[in-house]
Amino acid sequence: MTALLAAAVAALALVPLGYIVTATVDVGWSGVAELVFRPRVADLLWNTTRLVAGTVAVCLVLGVGAAWLVERSAVPGRRVWHVLLVAPLAVPAFVNSYAWISLLPGFDTYAGALLVVSLSYFPFVYLPAVAAFRGLDPALEDTARGLGLSTWAVFRRVQLPQLRVAVLGGGLLVALHVLAEFGALAMLRYPTFTTAVYDQYRATFNGPGATMLAGVLVLLCLVLLLAEIRLRGSRRYARTGAGAARRLRPVRLGALTGPALLALTALVALALAVPLGSLARWMTTGTSAGLDVATLATTTGTTLALAAAAAVATTALALPTGWLAVRRRGPLATLLERSTYLGSAVPAIVIALALVTVSIRAVPALYQTAPVLLAAYAILFLPRAIVTVRAAVEQSPPLHDDVAASLGASAPSRLWRVTLPLLAPGIGAGAALVFLAVVTELTATLLLAPTGTTTLATAFWSASSALEYGAAAPYAVVMVLLSAPATVLLSRDARRGLTT
Amino acid sequence: MSALTVTGVTKSYGRTPVLTGVDLHVPAGTTTALLGPSGCGKTTLLRIVAGFDDPDGGTVDLGGRVVAGAGRPVPARRRGIGFVPQEGGLFPHLSVAGNVAFGLPRRLRRDRSRVVSLLALVGLDAALADRSPHQLSGGQQQRVALARALAPEPSLVLLDEPFSSLDASLREDTRRAVVDALRATGATAVLVTHDQAEALSTADQVAVLRGGALAQLADPRTLYRDPRDLDVAAFVGEAVVLDGDAVGGRVASELGELVLGRSCPDGPVRVLLRPEQLRLSAGPGPRARVCAVDFYGHDARVELQLPSGRRVSARTEGGDLPTAGAEVSVGVQGTAVPFPVPAPSSAPAPRTETPTPA
Numbered sequence: 001m002t003a004l005l006a007a008a009v010a011a012l013a014l015v016p017l018g019y020i021v022t023a024t025v026d027v028g029w030s031g032v033a034e035l036v037f038r039p040r041v042a043d044l045l046w047n048t049t050r051l052v053a054g055t056v057a058v059c060l061v062l063g064v065g066a067a068w069l070v071e072r073s074a075v076p077g078r079r080v081w082h083v084l085l086v087a088p089l090a091v092p093a094f095v096n097s098y099a100w101i102s103l104l105p106g107f108d109t110y111a112g113a114l115l116v117v118s119l120s121y122f123p124f125v126y127l128p129a130v131a132a133f134r135g136l137d138p139a140l141e142d143t144a145r146g147l148g149l150s151t152w153a154v155f156r157r158v159q160l161p162q163l164r165v166a167v168l169g170g171g172l173l174v175a176l177h178v179l180a181e182f183g184a185l186a187m188l189r190y191p192t193f194t195t196a197v198y199d200q201y202r203a204t205f206n207g208p209g210a211t212m213l214a215g216v217l218v219l220l221c222l223v224l225l226l227a228e229i230r231l232r233g234s235r236r237y238a239r240t241g242a243g244a245a246r247r248l249r250p251v252r253l254g255a256l257t258g259p260a261l262l263a264l265t266a267l268v269a270l271a272l273a274v275p276l277g278s279l280a281r282w283m284t285t286g287t288s289a290g291l292d293v294a295t296l297a298t299t300t301g302t303t304l305a306l307a308a309a310a311a312v313a314t315t316a317l318a319l320p321t322g323w324l325a326v327r328r329r330g331p332l333a334t335l336l337e338r339s340t341y342l343g344s345a346v347p348a349i350v351i352a353l354a355l356v357t358v359s360i361r362a363v364p365a366l367y368q369t370a371p372v373l374l375a376a377y378a379i380l381f382l383p384r385a386i387v388t389v390r391a392a393v394e395q396s397p398p399l400h401d402d403v404a405a406s407l408g409a410s411a412p413s414r415l416w417r418v419t420l421p422l423l424a425p426g427i428g429a430g431a432a433l434v435f436l437a438v439v440t441e442l443t444a445t446l447l448l449a450p451t452g453t454t455t456l457a458t459a460f461w462s463a464s465s466a467l468e469y470g471a472a473a474p475y476a477v478v479m480v481l482l483s484a485p486a487t488v489l490l491s492r493d494a495r496r497g498l499t500t
Numbered sequence: 501m502s503a504l505t506v507t508g509v510t511k512s513y514g515r516t517p518v519l520t521g522v523d524l525h526v527p528a529g530t531t532t533a534l535l536g537p538s539g540c541g542k543t544t545l546l547r548i549v550a551g552f553d554d555p556d557g558g559t560v561d562l563g564g565r566v567v568a569g570a571g572r573p574v575p576a577r578r579r580g581i582g583f584v585p586q587e588g589g590l591f592p593h594l595s596v597a598g599n600v601a602f603g604l605p606r607r608l609r610r611d612r613s614r615v616v617s618l619l620a621l622v623g624l625d626a627a628l629a630d631r632s633p634h635q636l637s638g639g640q641q642q643r644v645a646l647a648r649a650l651a652p653e654p655s656l657v658l659l660d661e662p663f664s665s666l667d668a669s670l671r672e673d674t675r676r677a678v679v680d681a682l683r684a685t686g687a688t689a690v691l692v693t694h695d696q697a698e699a700l701s702t703a704d705q706v707a708v709l710r711g712g713a714l715a716q717l718a719d720p721r722t723l724y725r726d727p728r729d730l731d732v733a734a735f736v737g738e739a740v741v742l743d744g745d746a747v748g749g750r751v752a753s754e755l756g757e758l759v760l761g762r763s764c765p766d767g768p769v770r771v772l773l774r775p776e777q778l779r780l781s782a783g784p785g786p787r788a789r790v791c792a793v794d795f796y797g798h799d800a801r802v803e804l805q806l807p808s809g810r811r812v813s814a815r816t817e818g819g820d821l822p823t824a825g826a827e828v829s830v831g832v833q834g835t836a837v838p839f840p841v842p843a844p845s846s847a848p849a850p851r852t853e854t855p856t857p858a
Binding site for chain 2: 395397399400402403405406408409410417418422
């Protein structure tokens with residue numbers, strides 16, 4: 001029964017991929033060749049790869065460097081820096097992009113895109129790096145120092161090799177996000193596959209052109225995902241021991257304290273102060289024309305309702321898979337779990353495109369209705385819910401069920417008195433993560449929202465696309481405020497993975 | 501309190517047989533230890549008795565009622581069996597009081613005095629009642645788990661390696677508190693362990709499981725002094741095994757002439773001595789060379805090499821110890837247990853590895 005439900009969930013998650021594959025088969029080889037092997041696609045490929053490679057490189061340097069300063073050096077105010085370095089996650093990338101382009105209209109270049117996207121995504125490397133530093137056995141570093149290694153040599157020869165898996169995992173996550181990024185790059189007018197799919201869709205609806213571009217994009221994602229899976233297989237080697245009982249004495253920076261502080265300040269200023277400052281500026285200038293409180297309230301209400309519905313639906317869908325992955329370990333459970341991860345690694349633009357077509361063909365009545373939008377959210381954010389549900393099931397071994405049975409509790413009574421109370425925190429956390437992700441979701445919502453339904457993200461998008469920066473600001477502010485709690489959760493729980 | 505009778509129970513997981521026909525009788529009001537190396541099926545047997553797993557064949561009878569093996573098995577929750585899992589298995593979302601009262605009927609769950617008296621039974625202070633399980637030490641968790649199992653007044657209590665996760669210092673106290681609580685309630689109990697010292701000191705009778713079947717069921721003294729075969733002998737304690745020929749109740753061995761403790765037909769035998777039966781002296785007698793001395797304080801273990809090259813251990817008081825390399829003479833106190841060698845040259849070599857001395 002559980003396996004059937006989980007299989008249905010996996011099937012739902014694989015709908016977009018299946019759509020791309022069948023569409024490719026329909027188009028045929030000559031069609032694919034005609035649509036894919038052309039200069040436009042080569043341009044997009046070059047644009048996309050250099051942006052992905054550049055962003056990953058910048059994020060690795062920023063993330064690992066900042067993590068080392070916060071976890072291993074004696075730089076003043078380490079706890080404050082930690083919060084400030086995670087905080088950029090509360091600003092959606094497309095809001096960050098808006099903040100920069102509205103300040104510097106000439107920012108629509110490769111360098112601009114690289115800067116904006118890196119500033120939005122470096123915490124994806126920073127967080128696992130911090131977690132890995134915390135998990136390292138300090139005795140190894142002490143031993144290395146005892147063998148006469150300098151601080152730099154300890155970093156290069158002892159810490160870095162152990163951080164490798166965690167940090168590369170973060171880097172791959174950044175790469176997947178950049179591949180899927182639509183809002184930020186569309187606003188900077190930097191064309192990648194994702195923005196091109198959107199433009200093509202707007203121009204020709206669901207023509208084979210958009211689908212084939214989406215196919216190339218999915219292929220790029222799959223390559224990254226394969227790398228991720230291989231890396232994940234070796235991840236356990238990176239976790240050493242159950243954390244250090246003893247705190248390591250931080251490395252004194254001496255004369256380098258000033259430059260280190262300056263670097264951190266610059267990073268936080270660019271990643272946090274610029275977007276927030278720009279938002280504040282547009283809030284003050286924009287609202288002089290009058291803030292439409294009623295519209296803002298309605299839009300916020302719609303967004304919260306959608307997010308709540310998506311959180312409930314996605315968590316409910318995650319339960320069978322999460323349960324199966326722990327209690328019925330085996331190839332089937334792994335396959336079903338991986339299928340949902342695979343499905344959600346597909347960029348939102350492709351998921352939306354697939355659901356548009358599939359709903360029109362299969363159930364026309366559902367096209368542009370809330371259920372299809374909720375299905376897109378579920379496919380996108382299932383892994384977040386599954387990971388937390390799974391962790392919760394792991395916390396609640398079958399032993400408790402056995403003990404309760406031996407004490408005379410019936411099956412419903414065991415579910416009510418033992419299993420649910422033990423799972424509740426995990427289920428709640430998963431639902432909260434999905435909720436917060438939906439609040440700032442832009443791409444799928446743009447394509448799938450029922451006519452007349454406006455969310456904070458789409459309202460912000462239409463205002464800023466029309467260059468009405470002031471009118472867009474209030475929506476962005478509400479989104480940032482709503483995202484802040486998720487950021488607090490992430491900064492506290494640095495050991496947990498981010499999306500998967 | 502009910503007696504437990506297990507008859508011919510078999511169980512396989514896939515193609516791997518785990519239990520190959522176990523017979524076991526536990527008289528009402530007594531404690532039985534299930535002793536065996538890891539993987540011998542003792543936990544599986546416990547789970548079948550508890551009702552968490554069903555046997556492939558055989559029956560489980562609890563106080564005259566067949567609970568498994570005849571028709572539909574009685575579900576775990578209707579068996580009235582208390583279960584204490586390996587690491588306590590306390591419900592993390594409930595306080596100590598909530599855990600202890602879990603199996604009580606709803607109207608009794610709020611009865612504070614009941615919880616307090618159950619805690620007192622296992623030697624815990626009433627002040628712990630409002631703590632969370634994670635605030636307790638391992639030994640305290642184990643005791644709370646026992647109080648929880650005893651609360652509904654079960655006819656049988658099962659304990660799955662209850663002390664294996666505890667430090668040596670906590671283990672002894674916890675073991676004693678558990679034994680006292682079981683005695684005080686007169687409960688019938690089955691305890692799974694792989695620690696022979698724990699089995700011998702805790703239980704009224706010990707069941708040695710080997711390869712999915714019962715090798716011997718006996719009280720601790722009989723098991724140690726008069727084991728059924730050399731395998732059981734080596735499993736329940738360190739063994740000194742010598743070869744010889746039995747003639748009229750005596751055996752001529754490397755350590756001189758030994759008196760046999762039970763009758764035995766004349767012919768080739770292997771005899772069992774325990775290390776504490778060997779006495780070392782400087783006087784006349786069979787000679788041996790001291791290879792190593794492990795000093796434990798209260799006593800010591802001396803490893804000896806006999807002239808034939810065979811190595812044996814002696815346990816002596818810690819007072820006057822020989823040094824490694826010295827020559828000593830070895831005397832034997834008490835009787836030896838003979839095991840006739842069935843056919844020449846086909847006798848299987850007995851297991852000589854012994855459990856680490858406590």
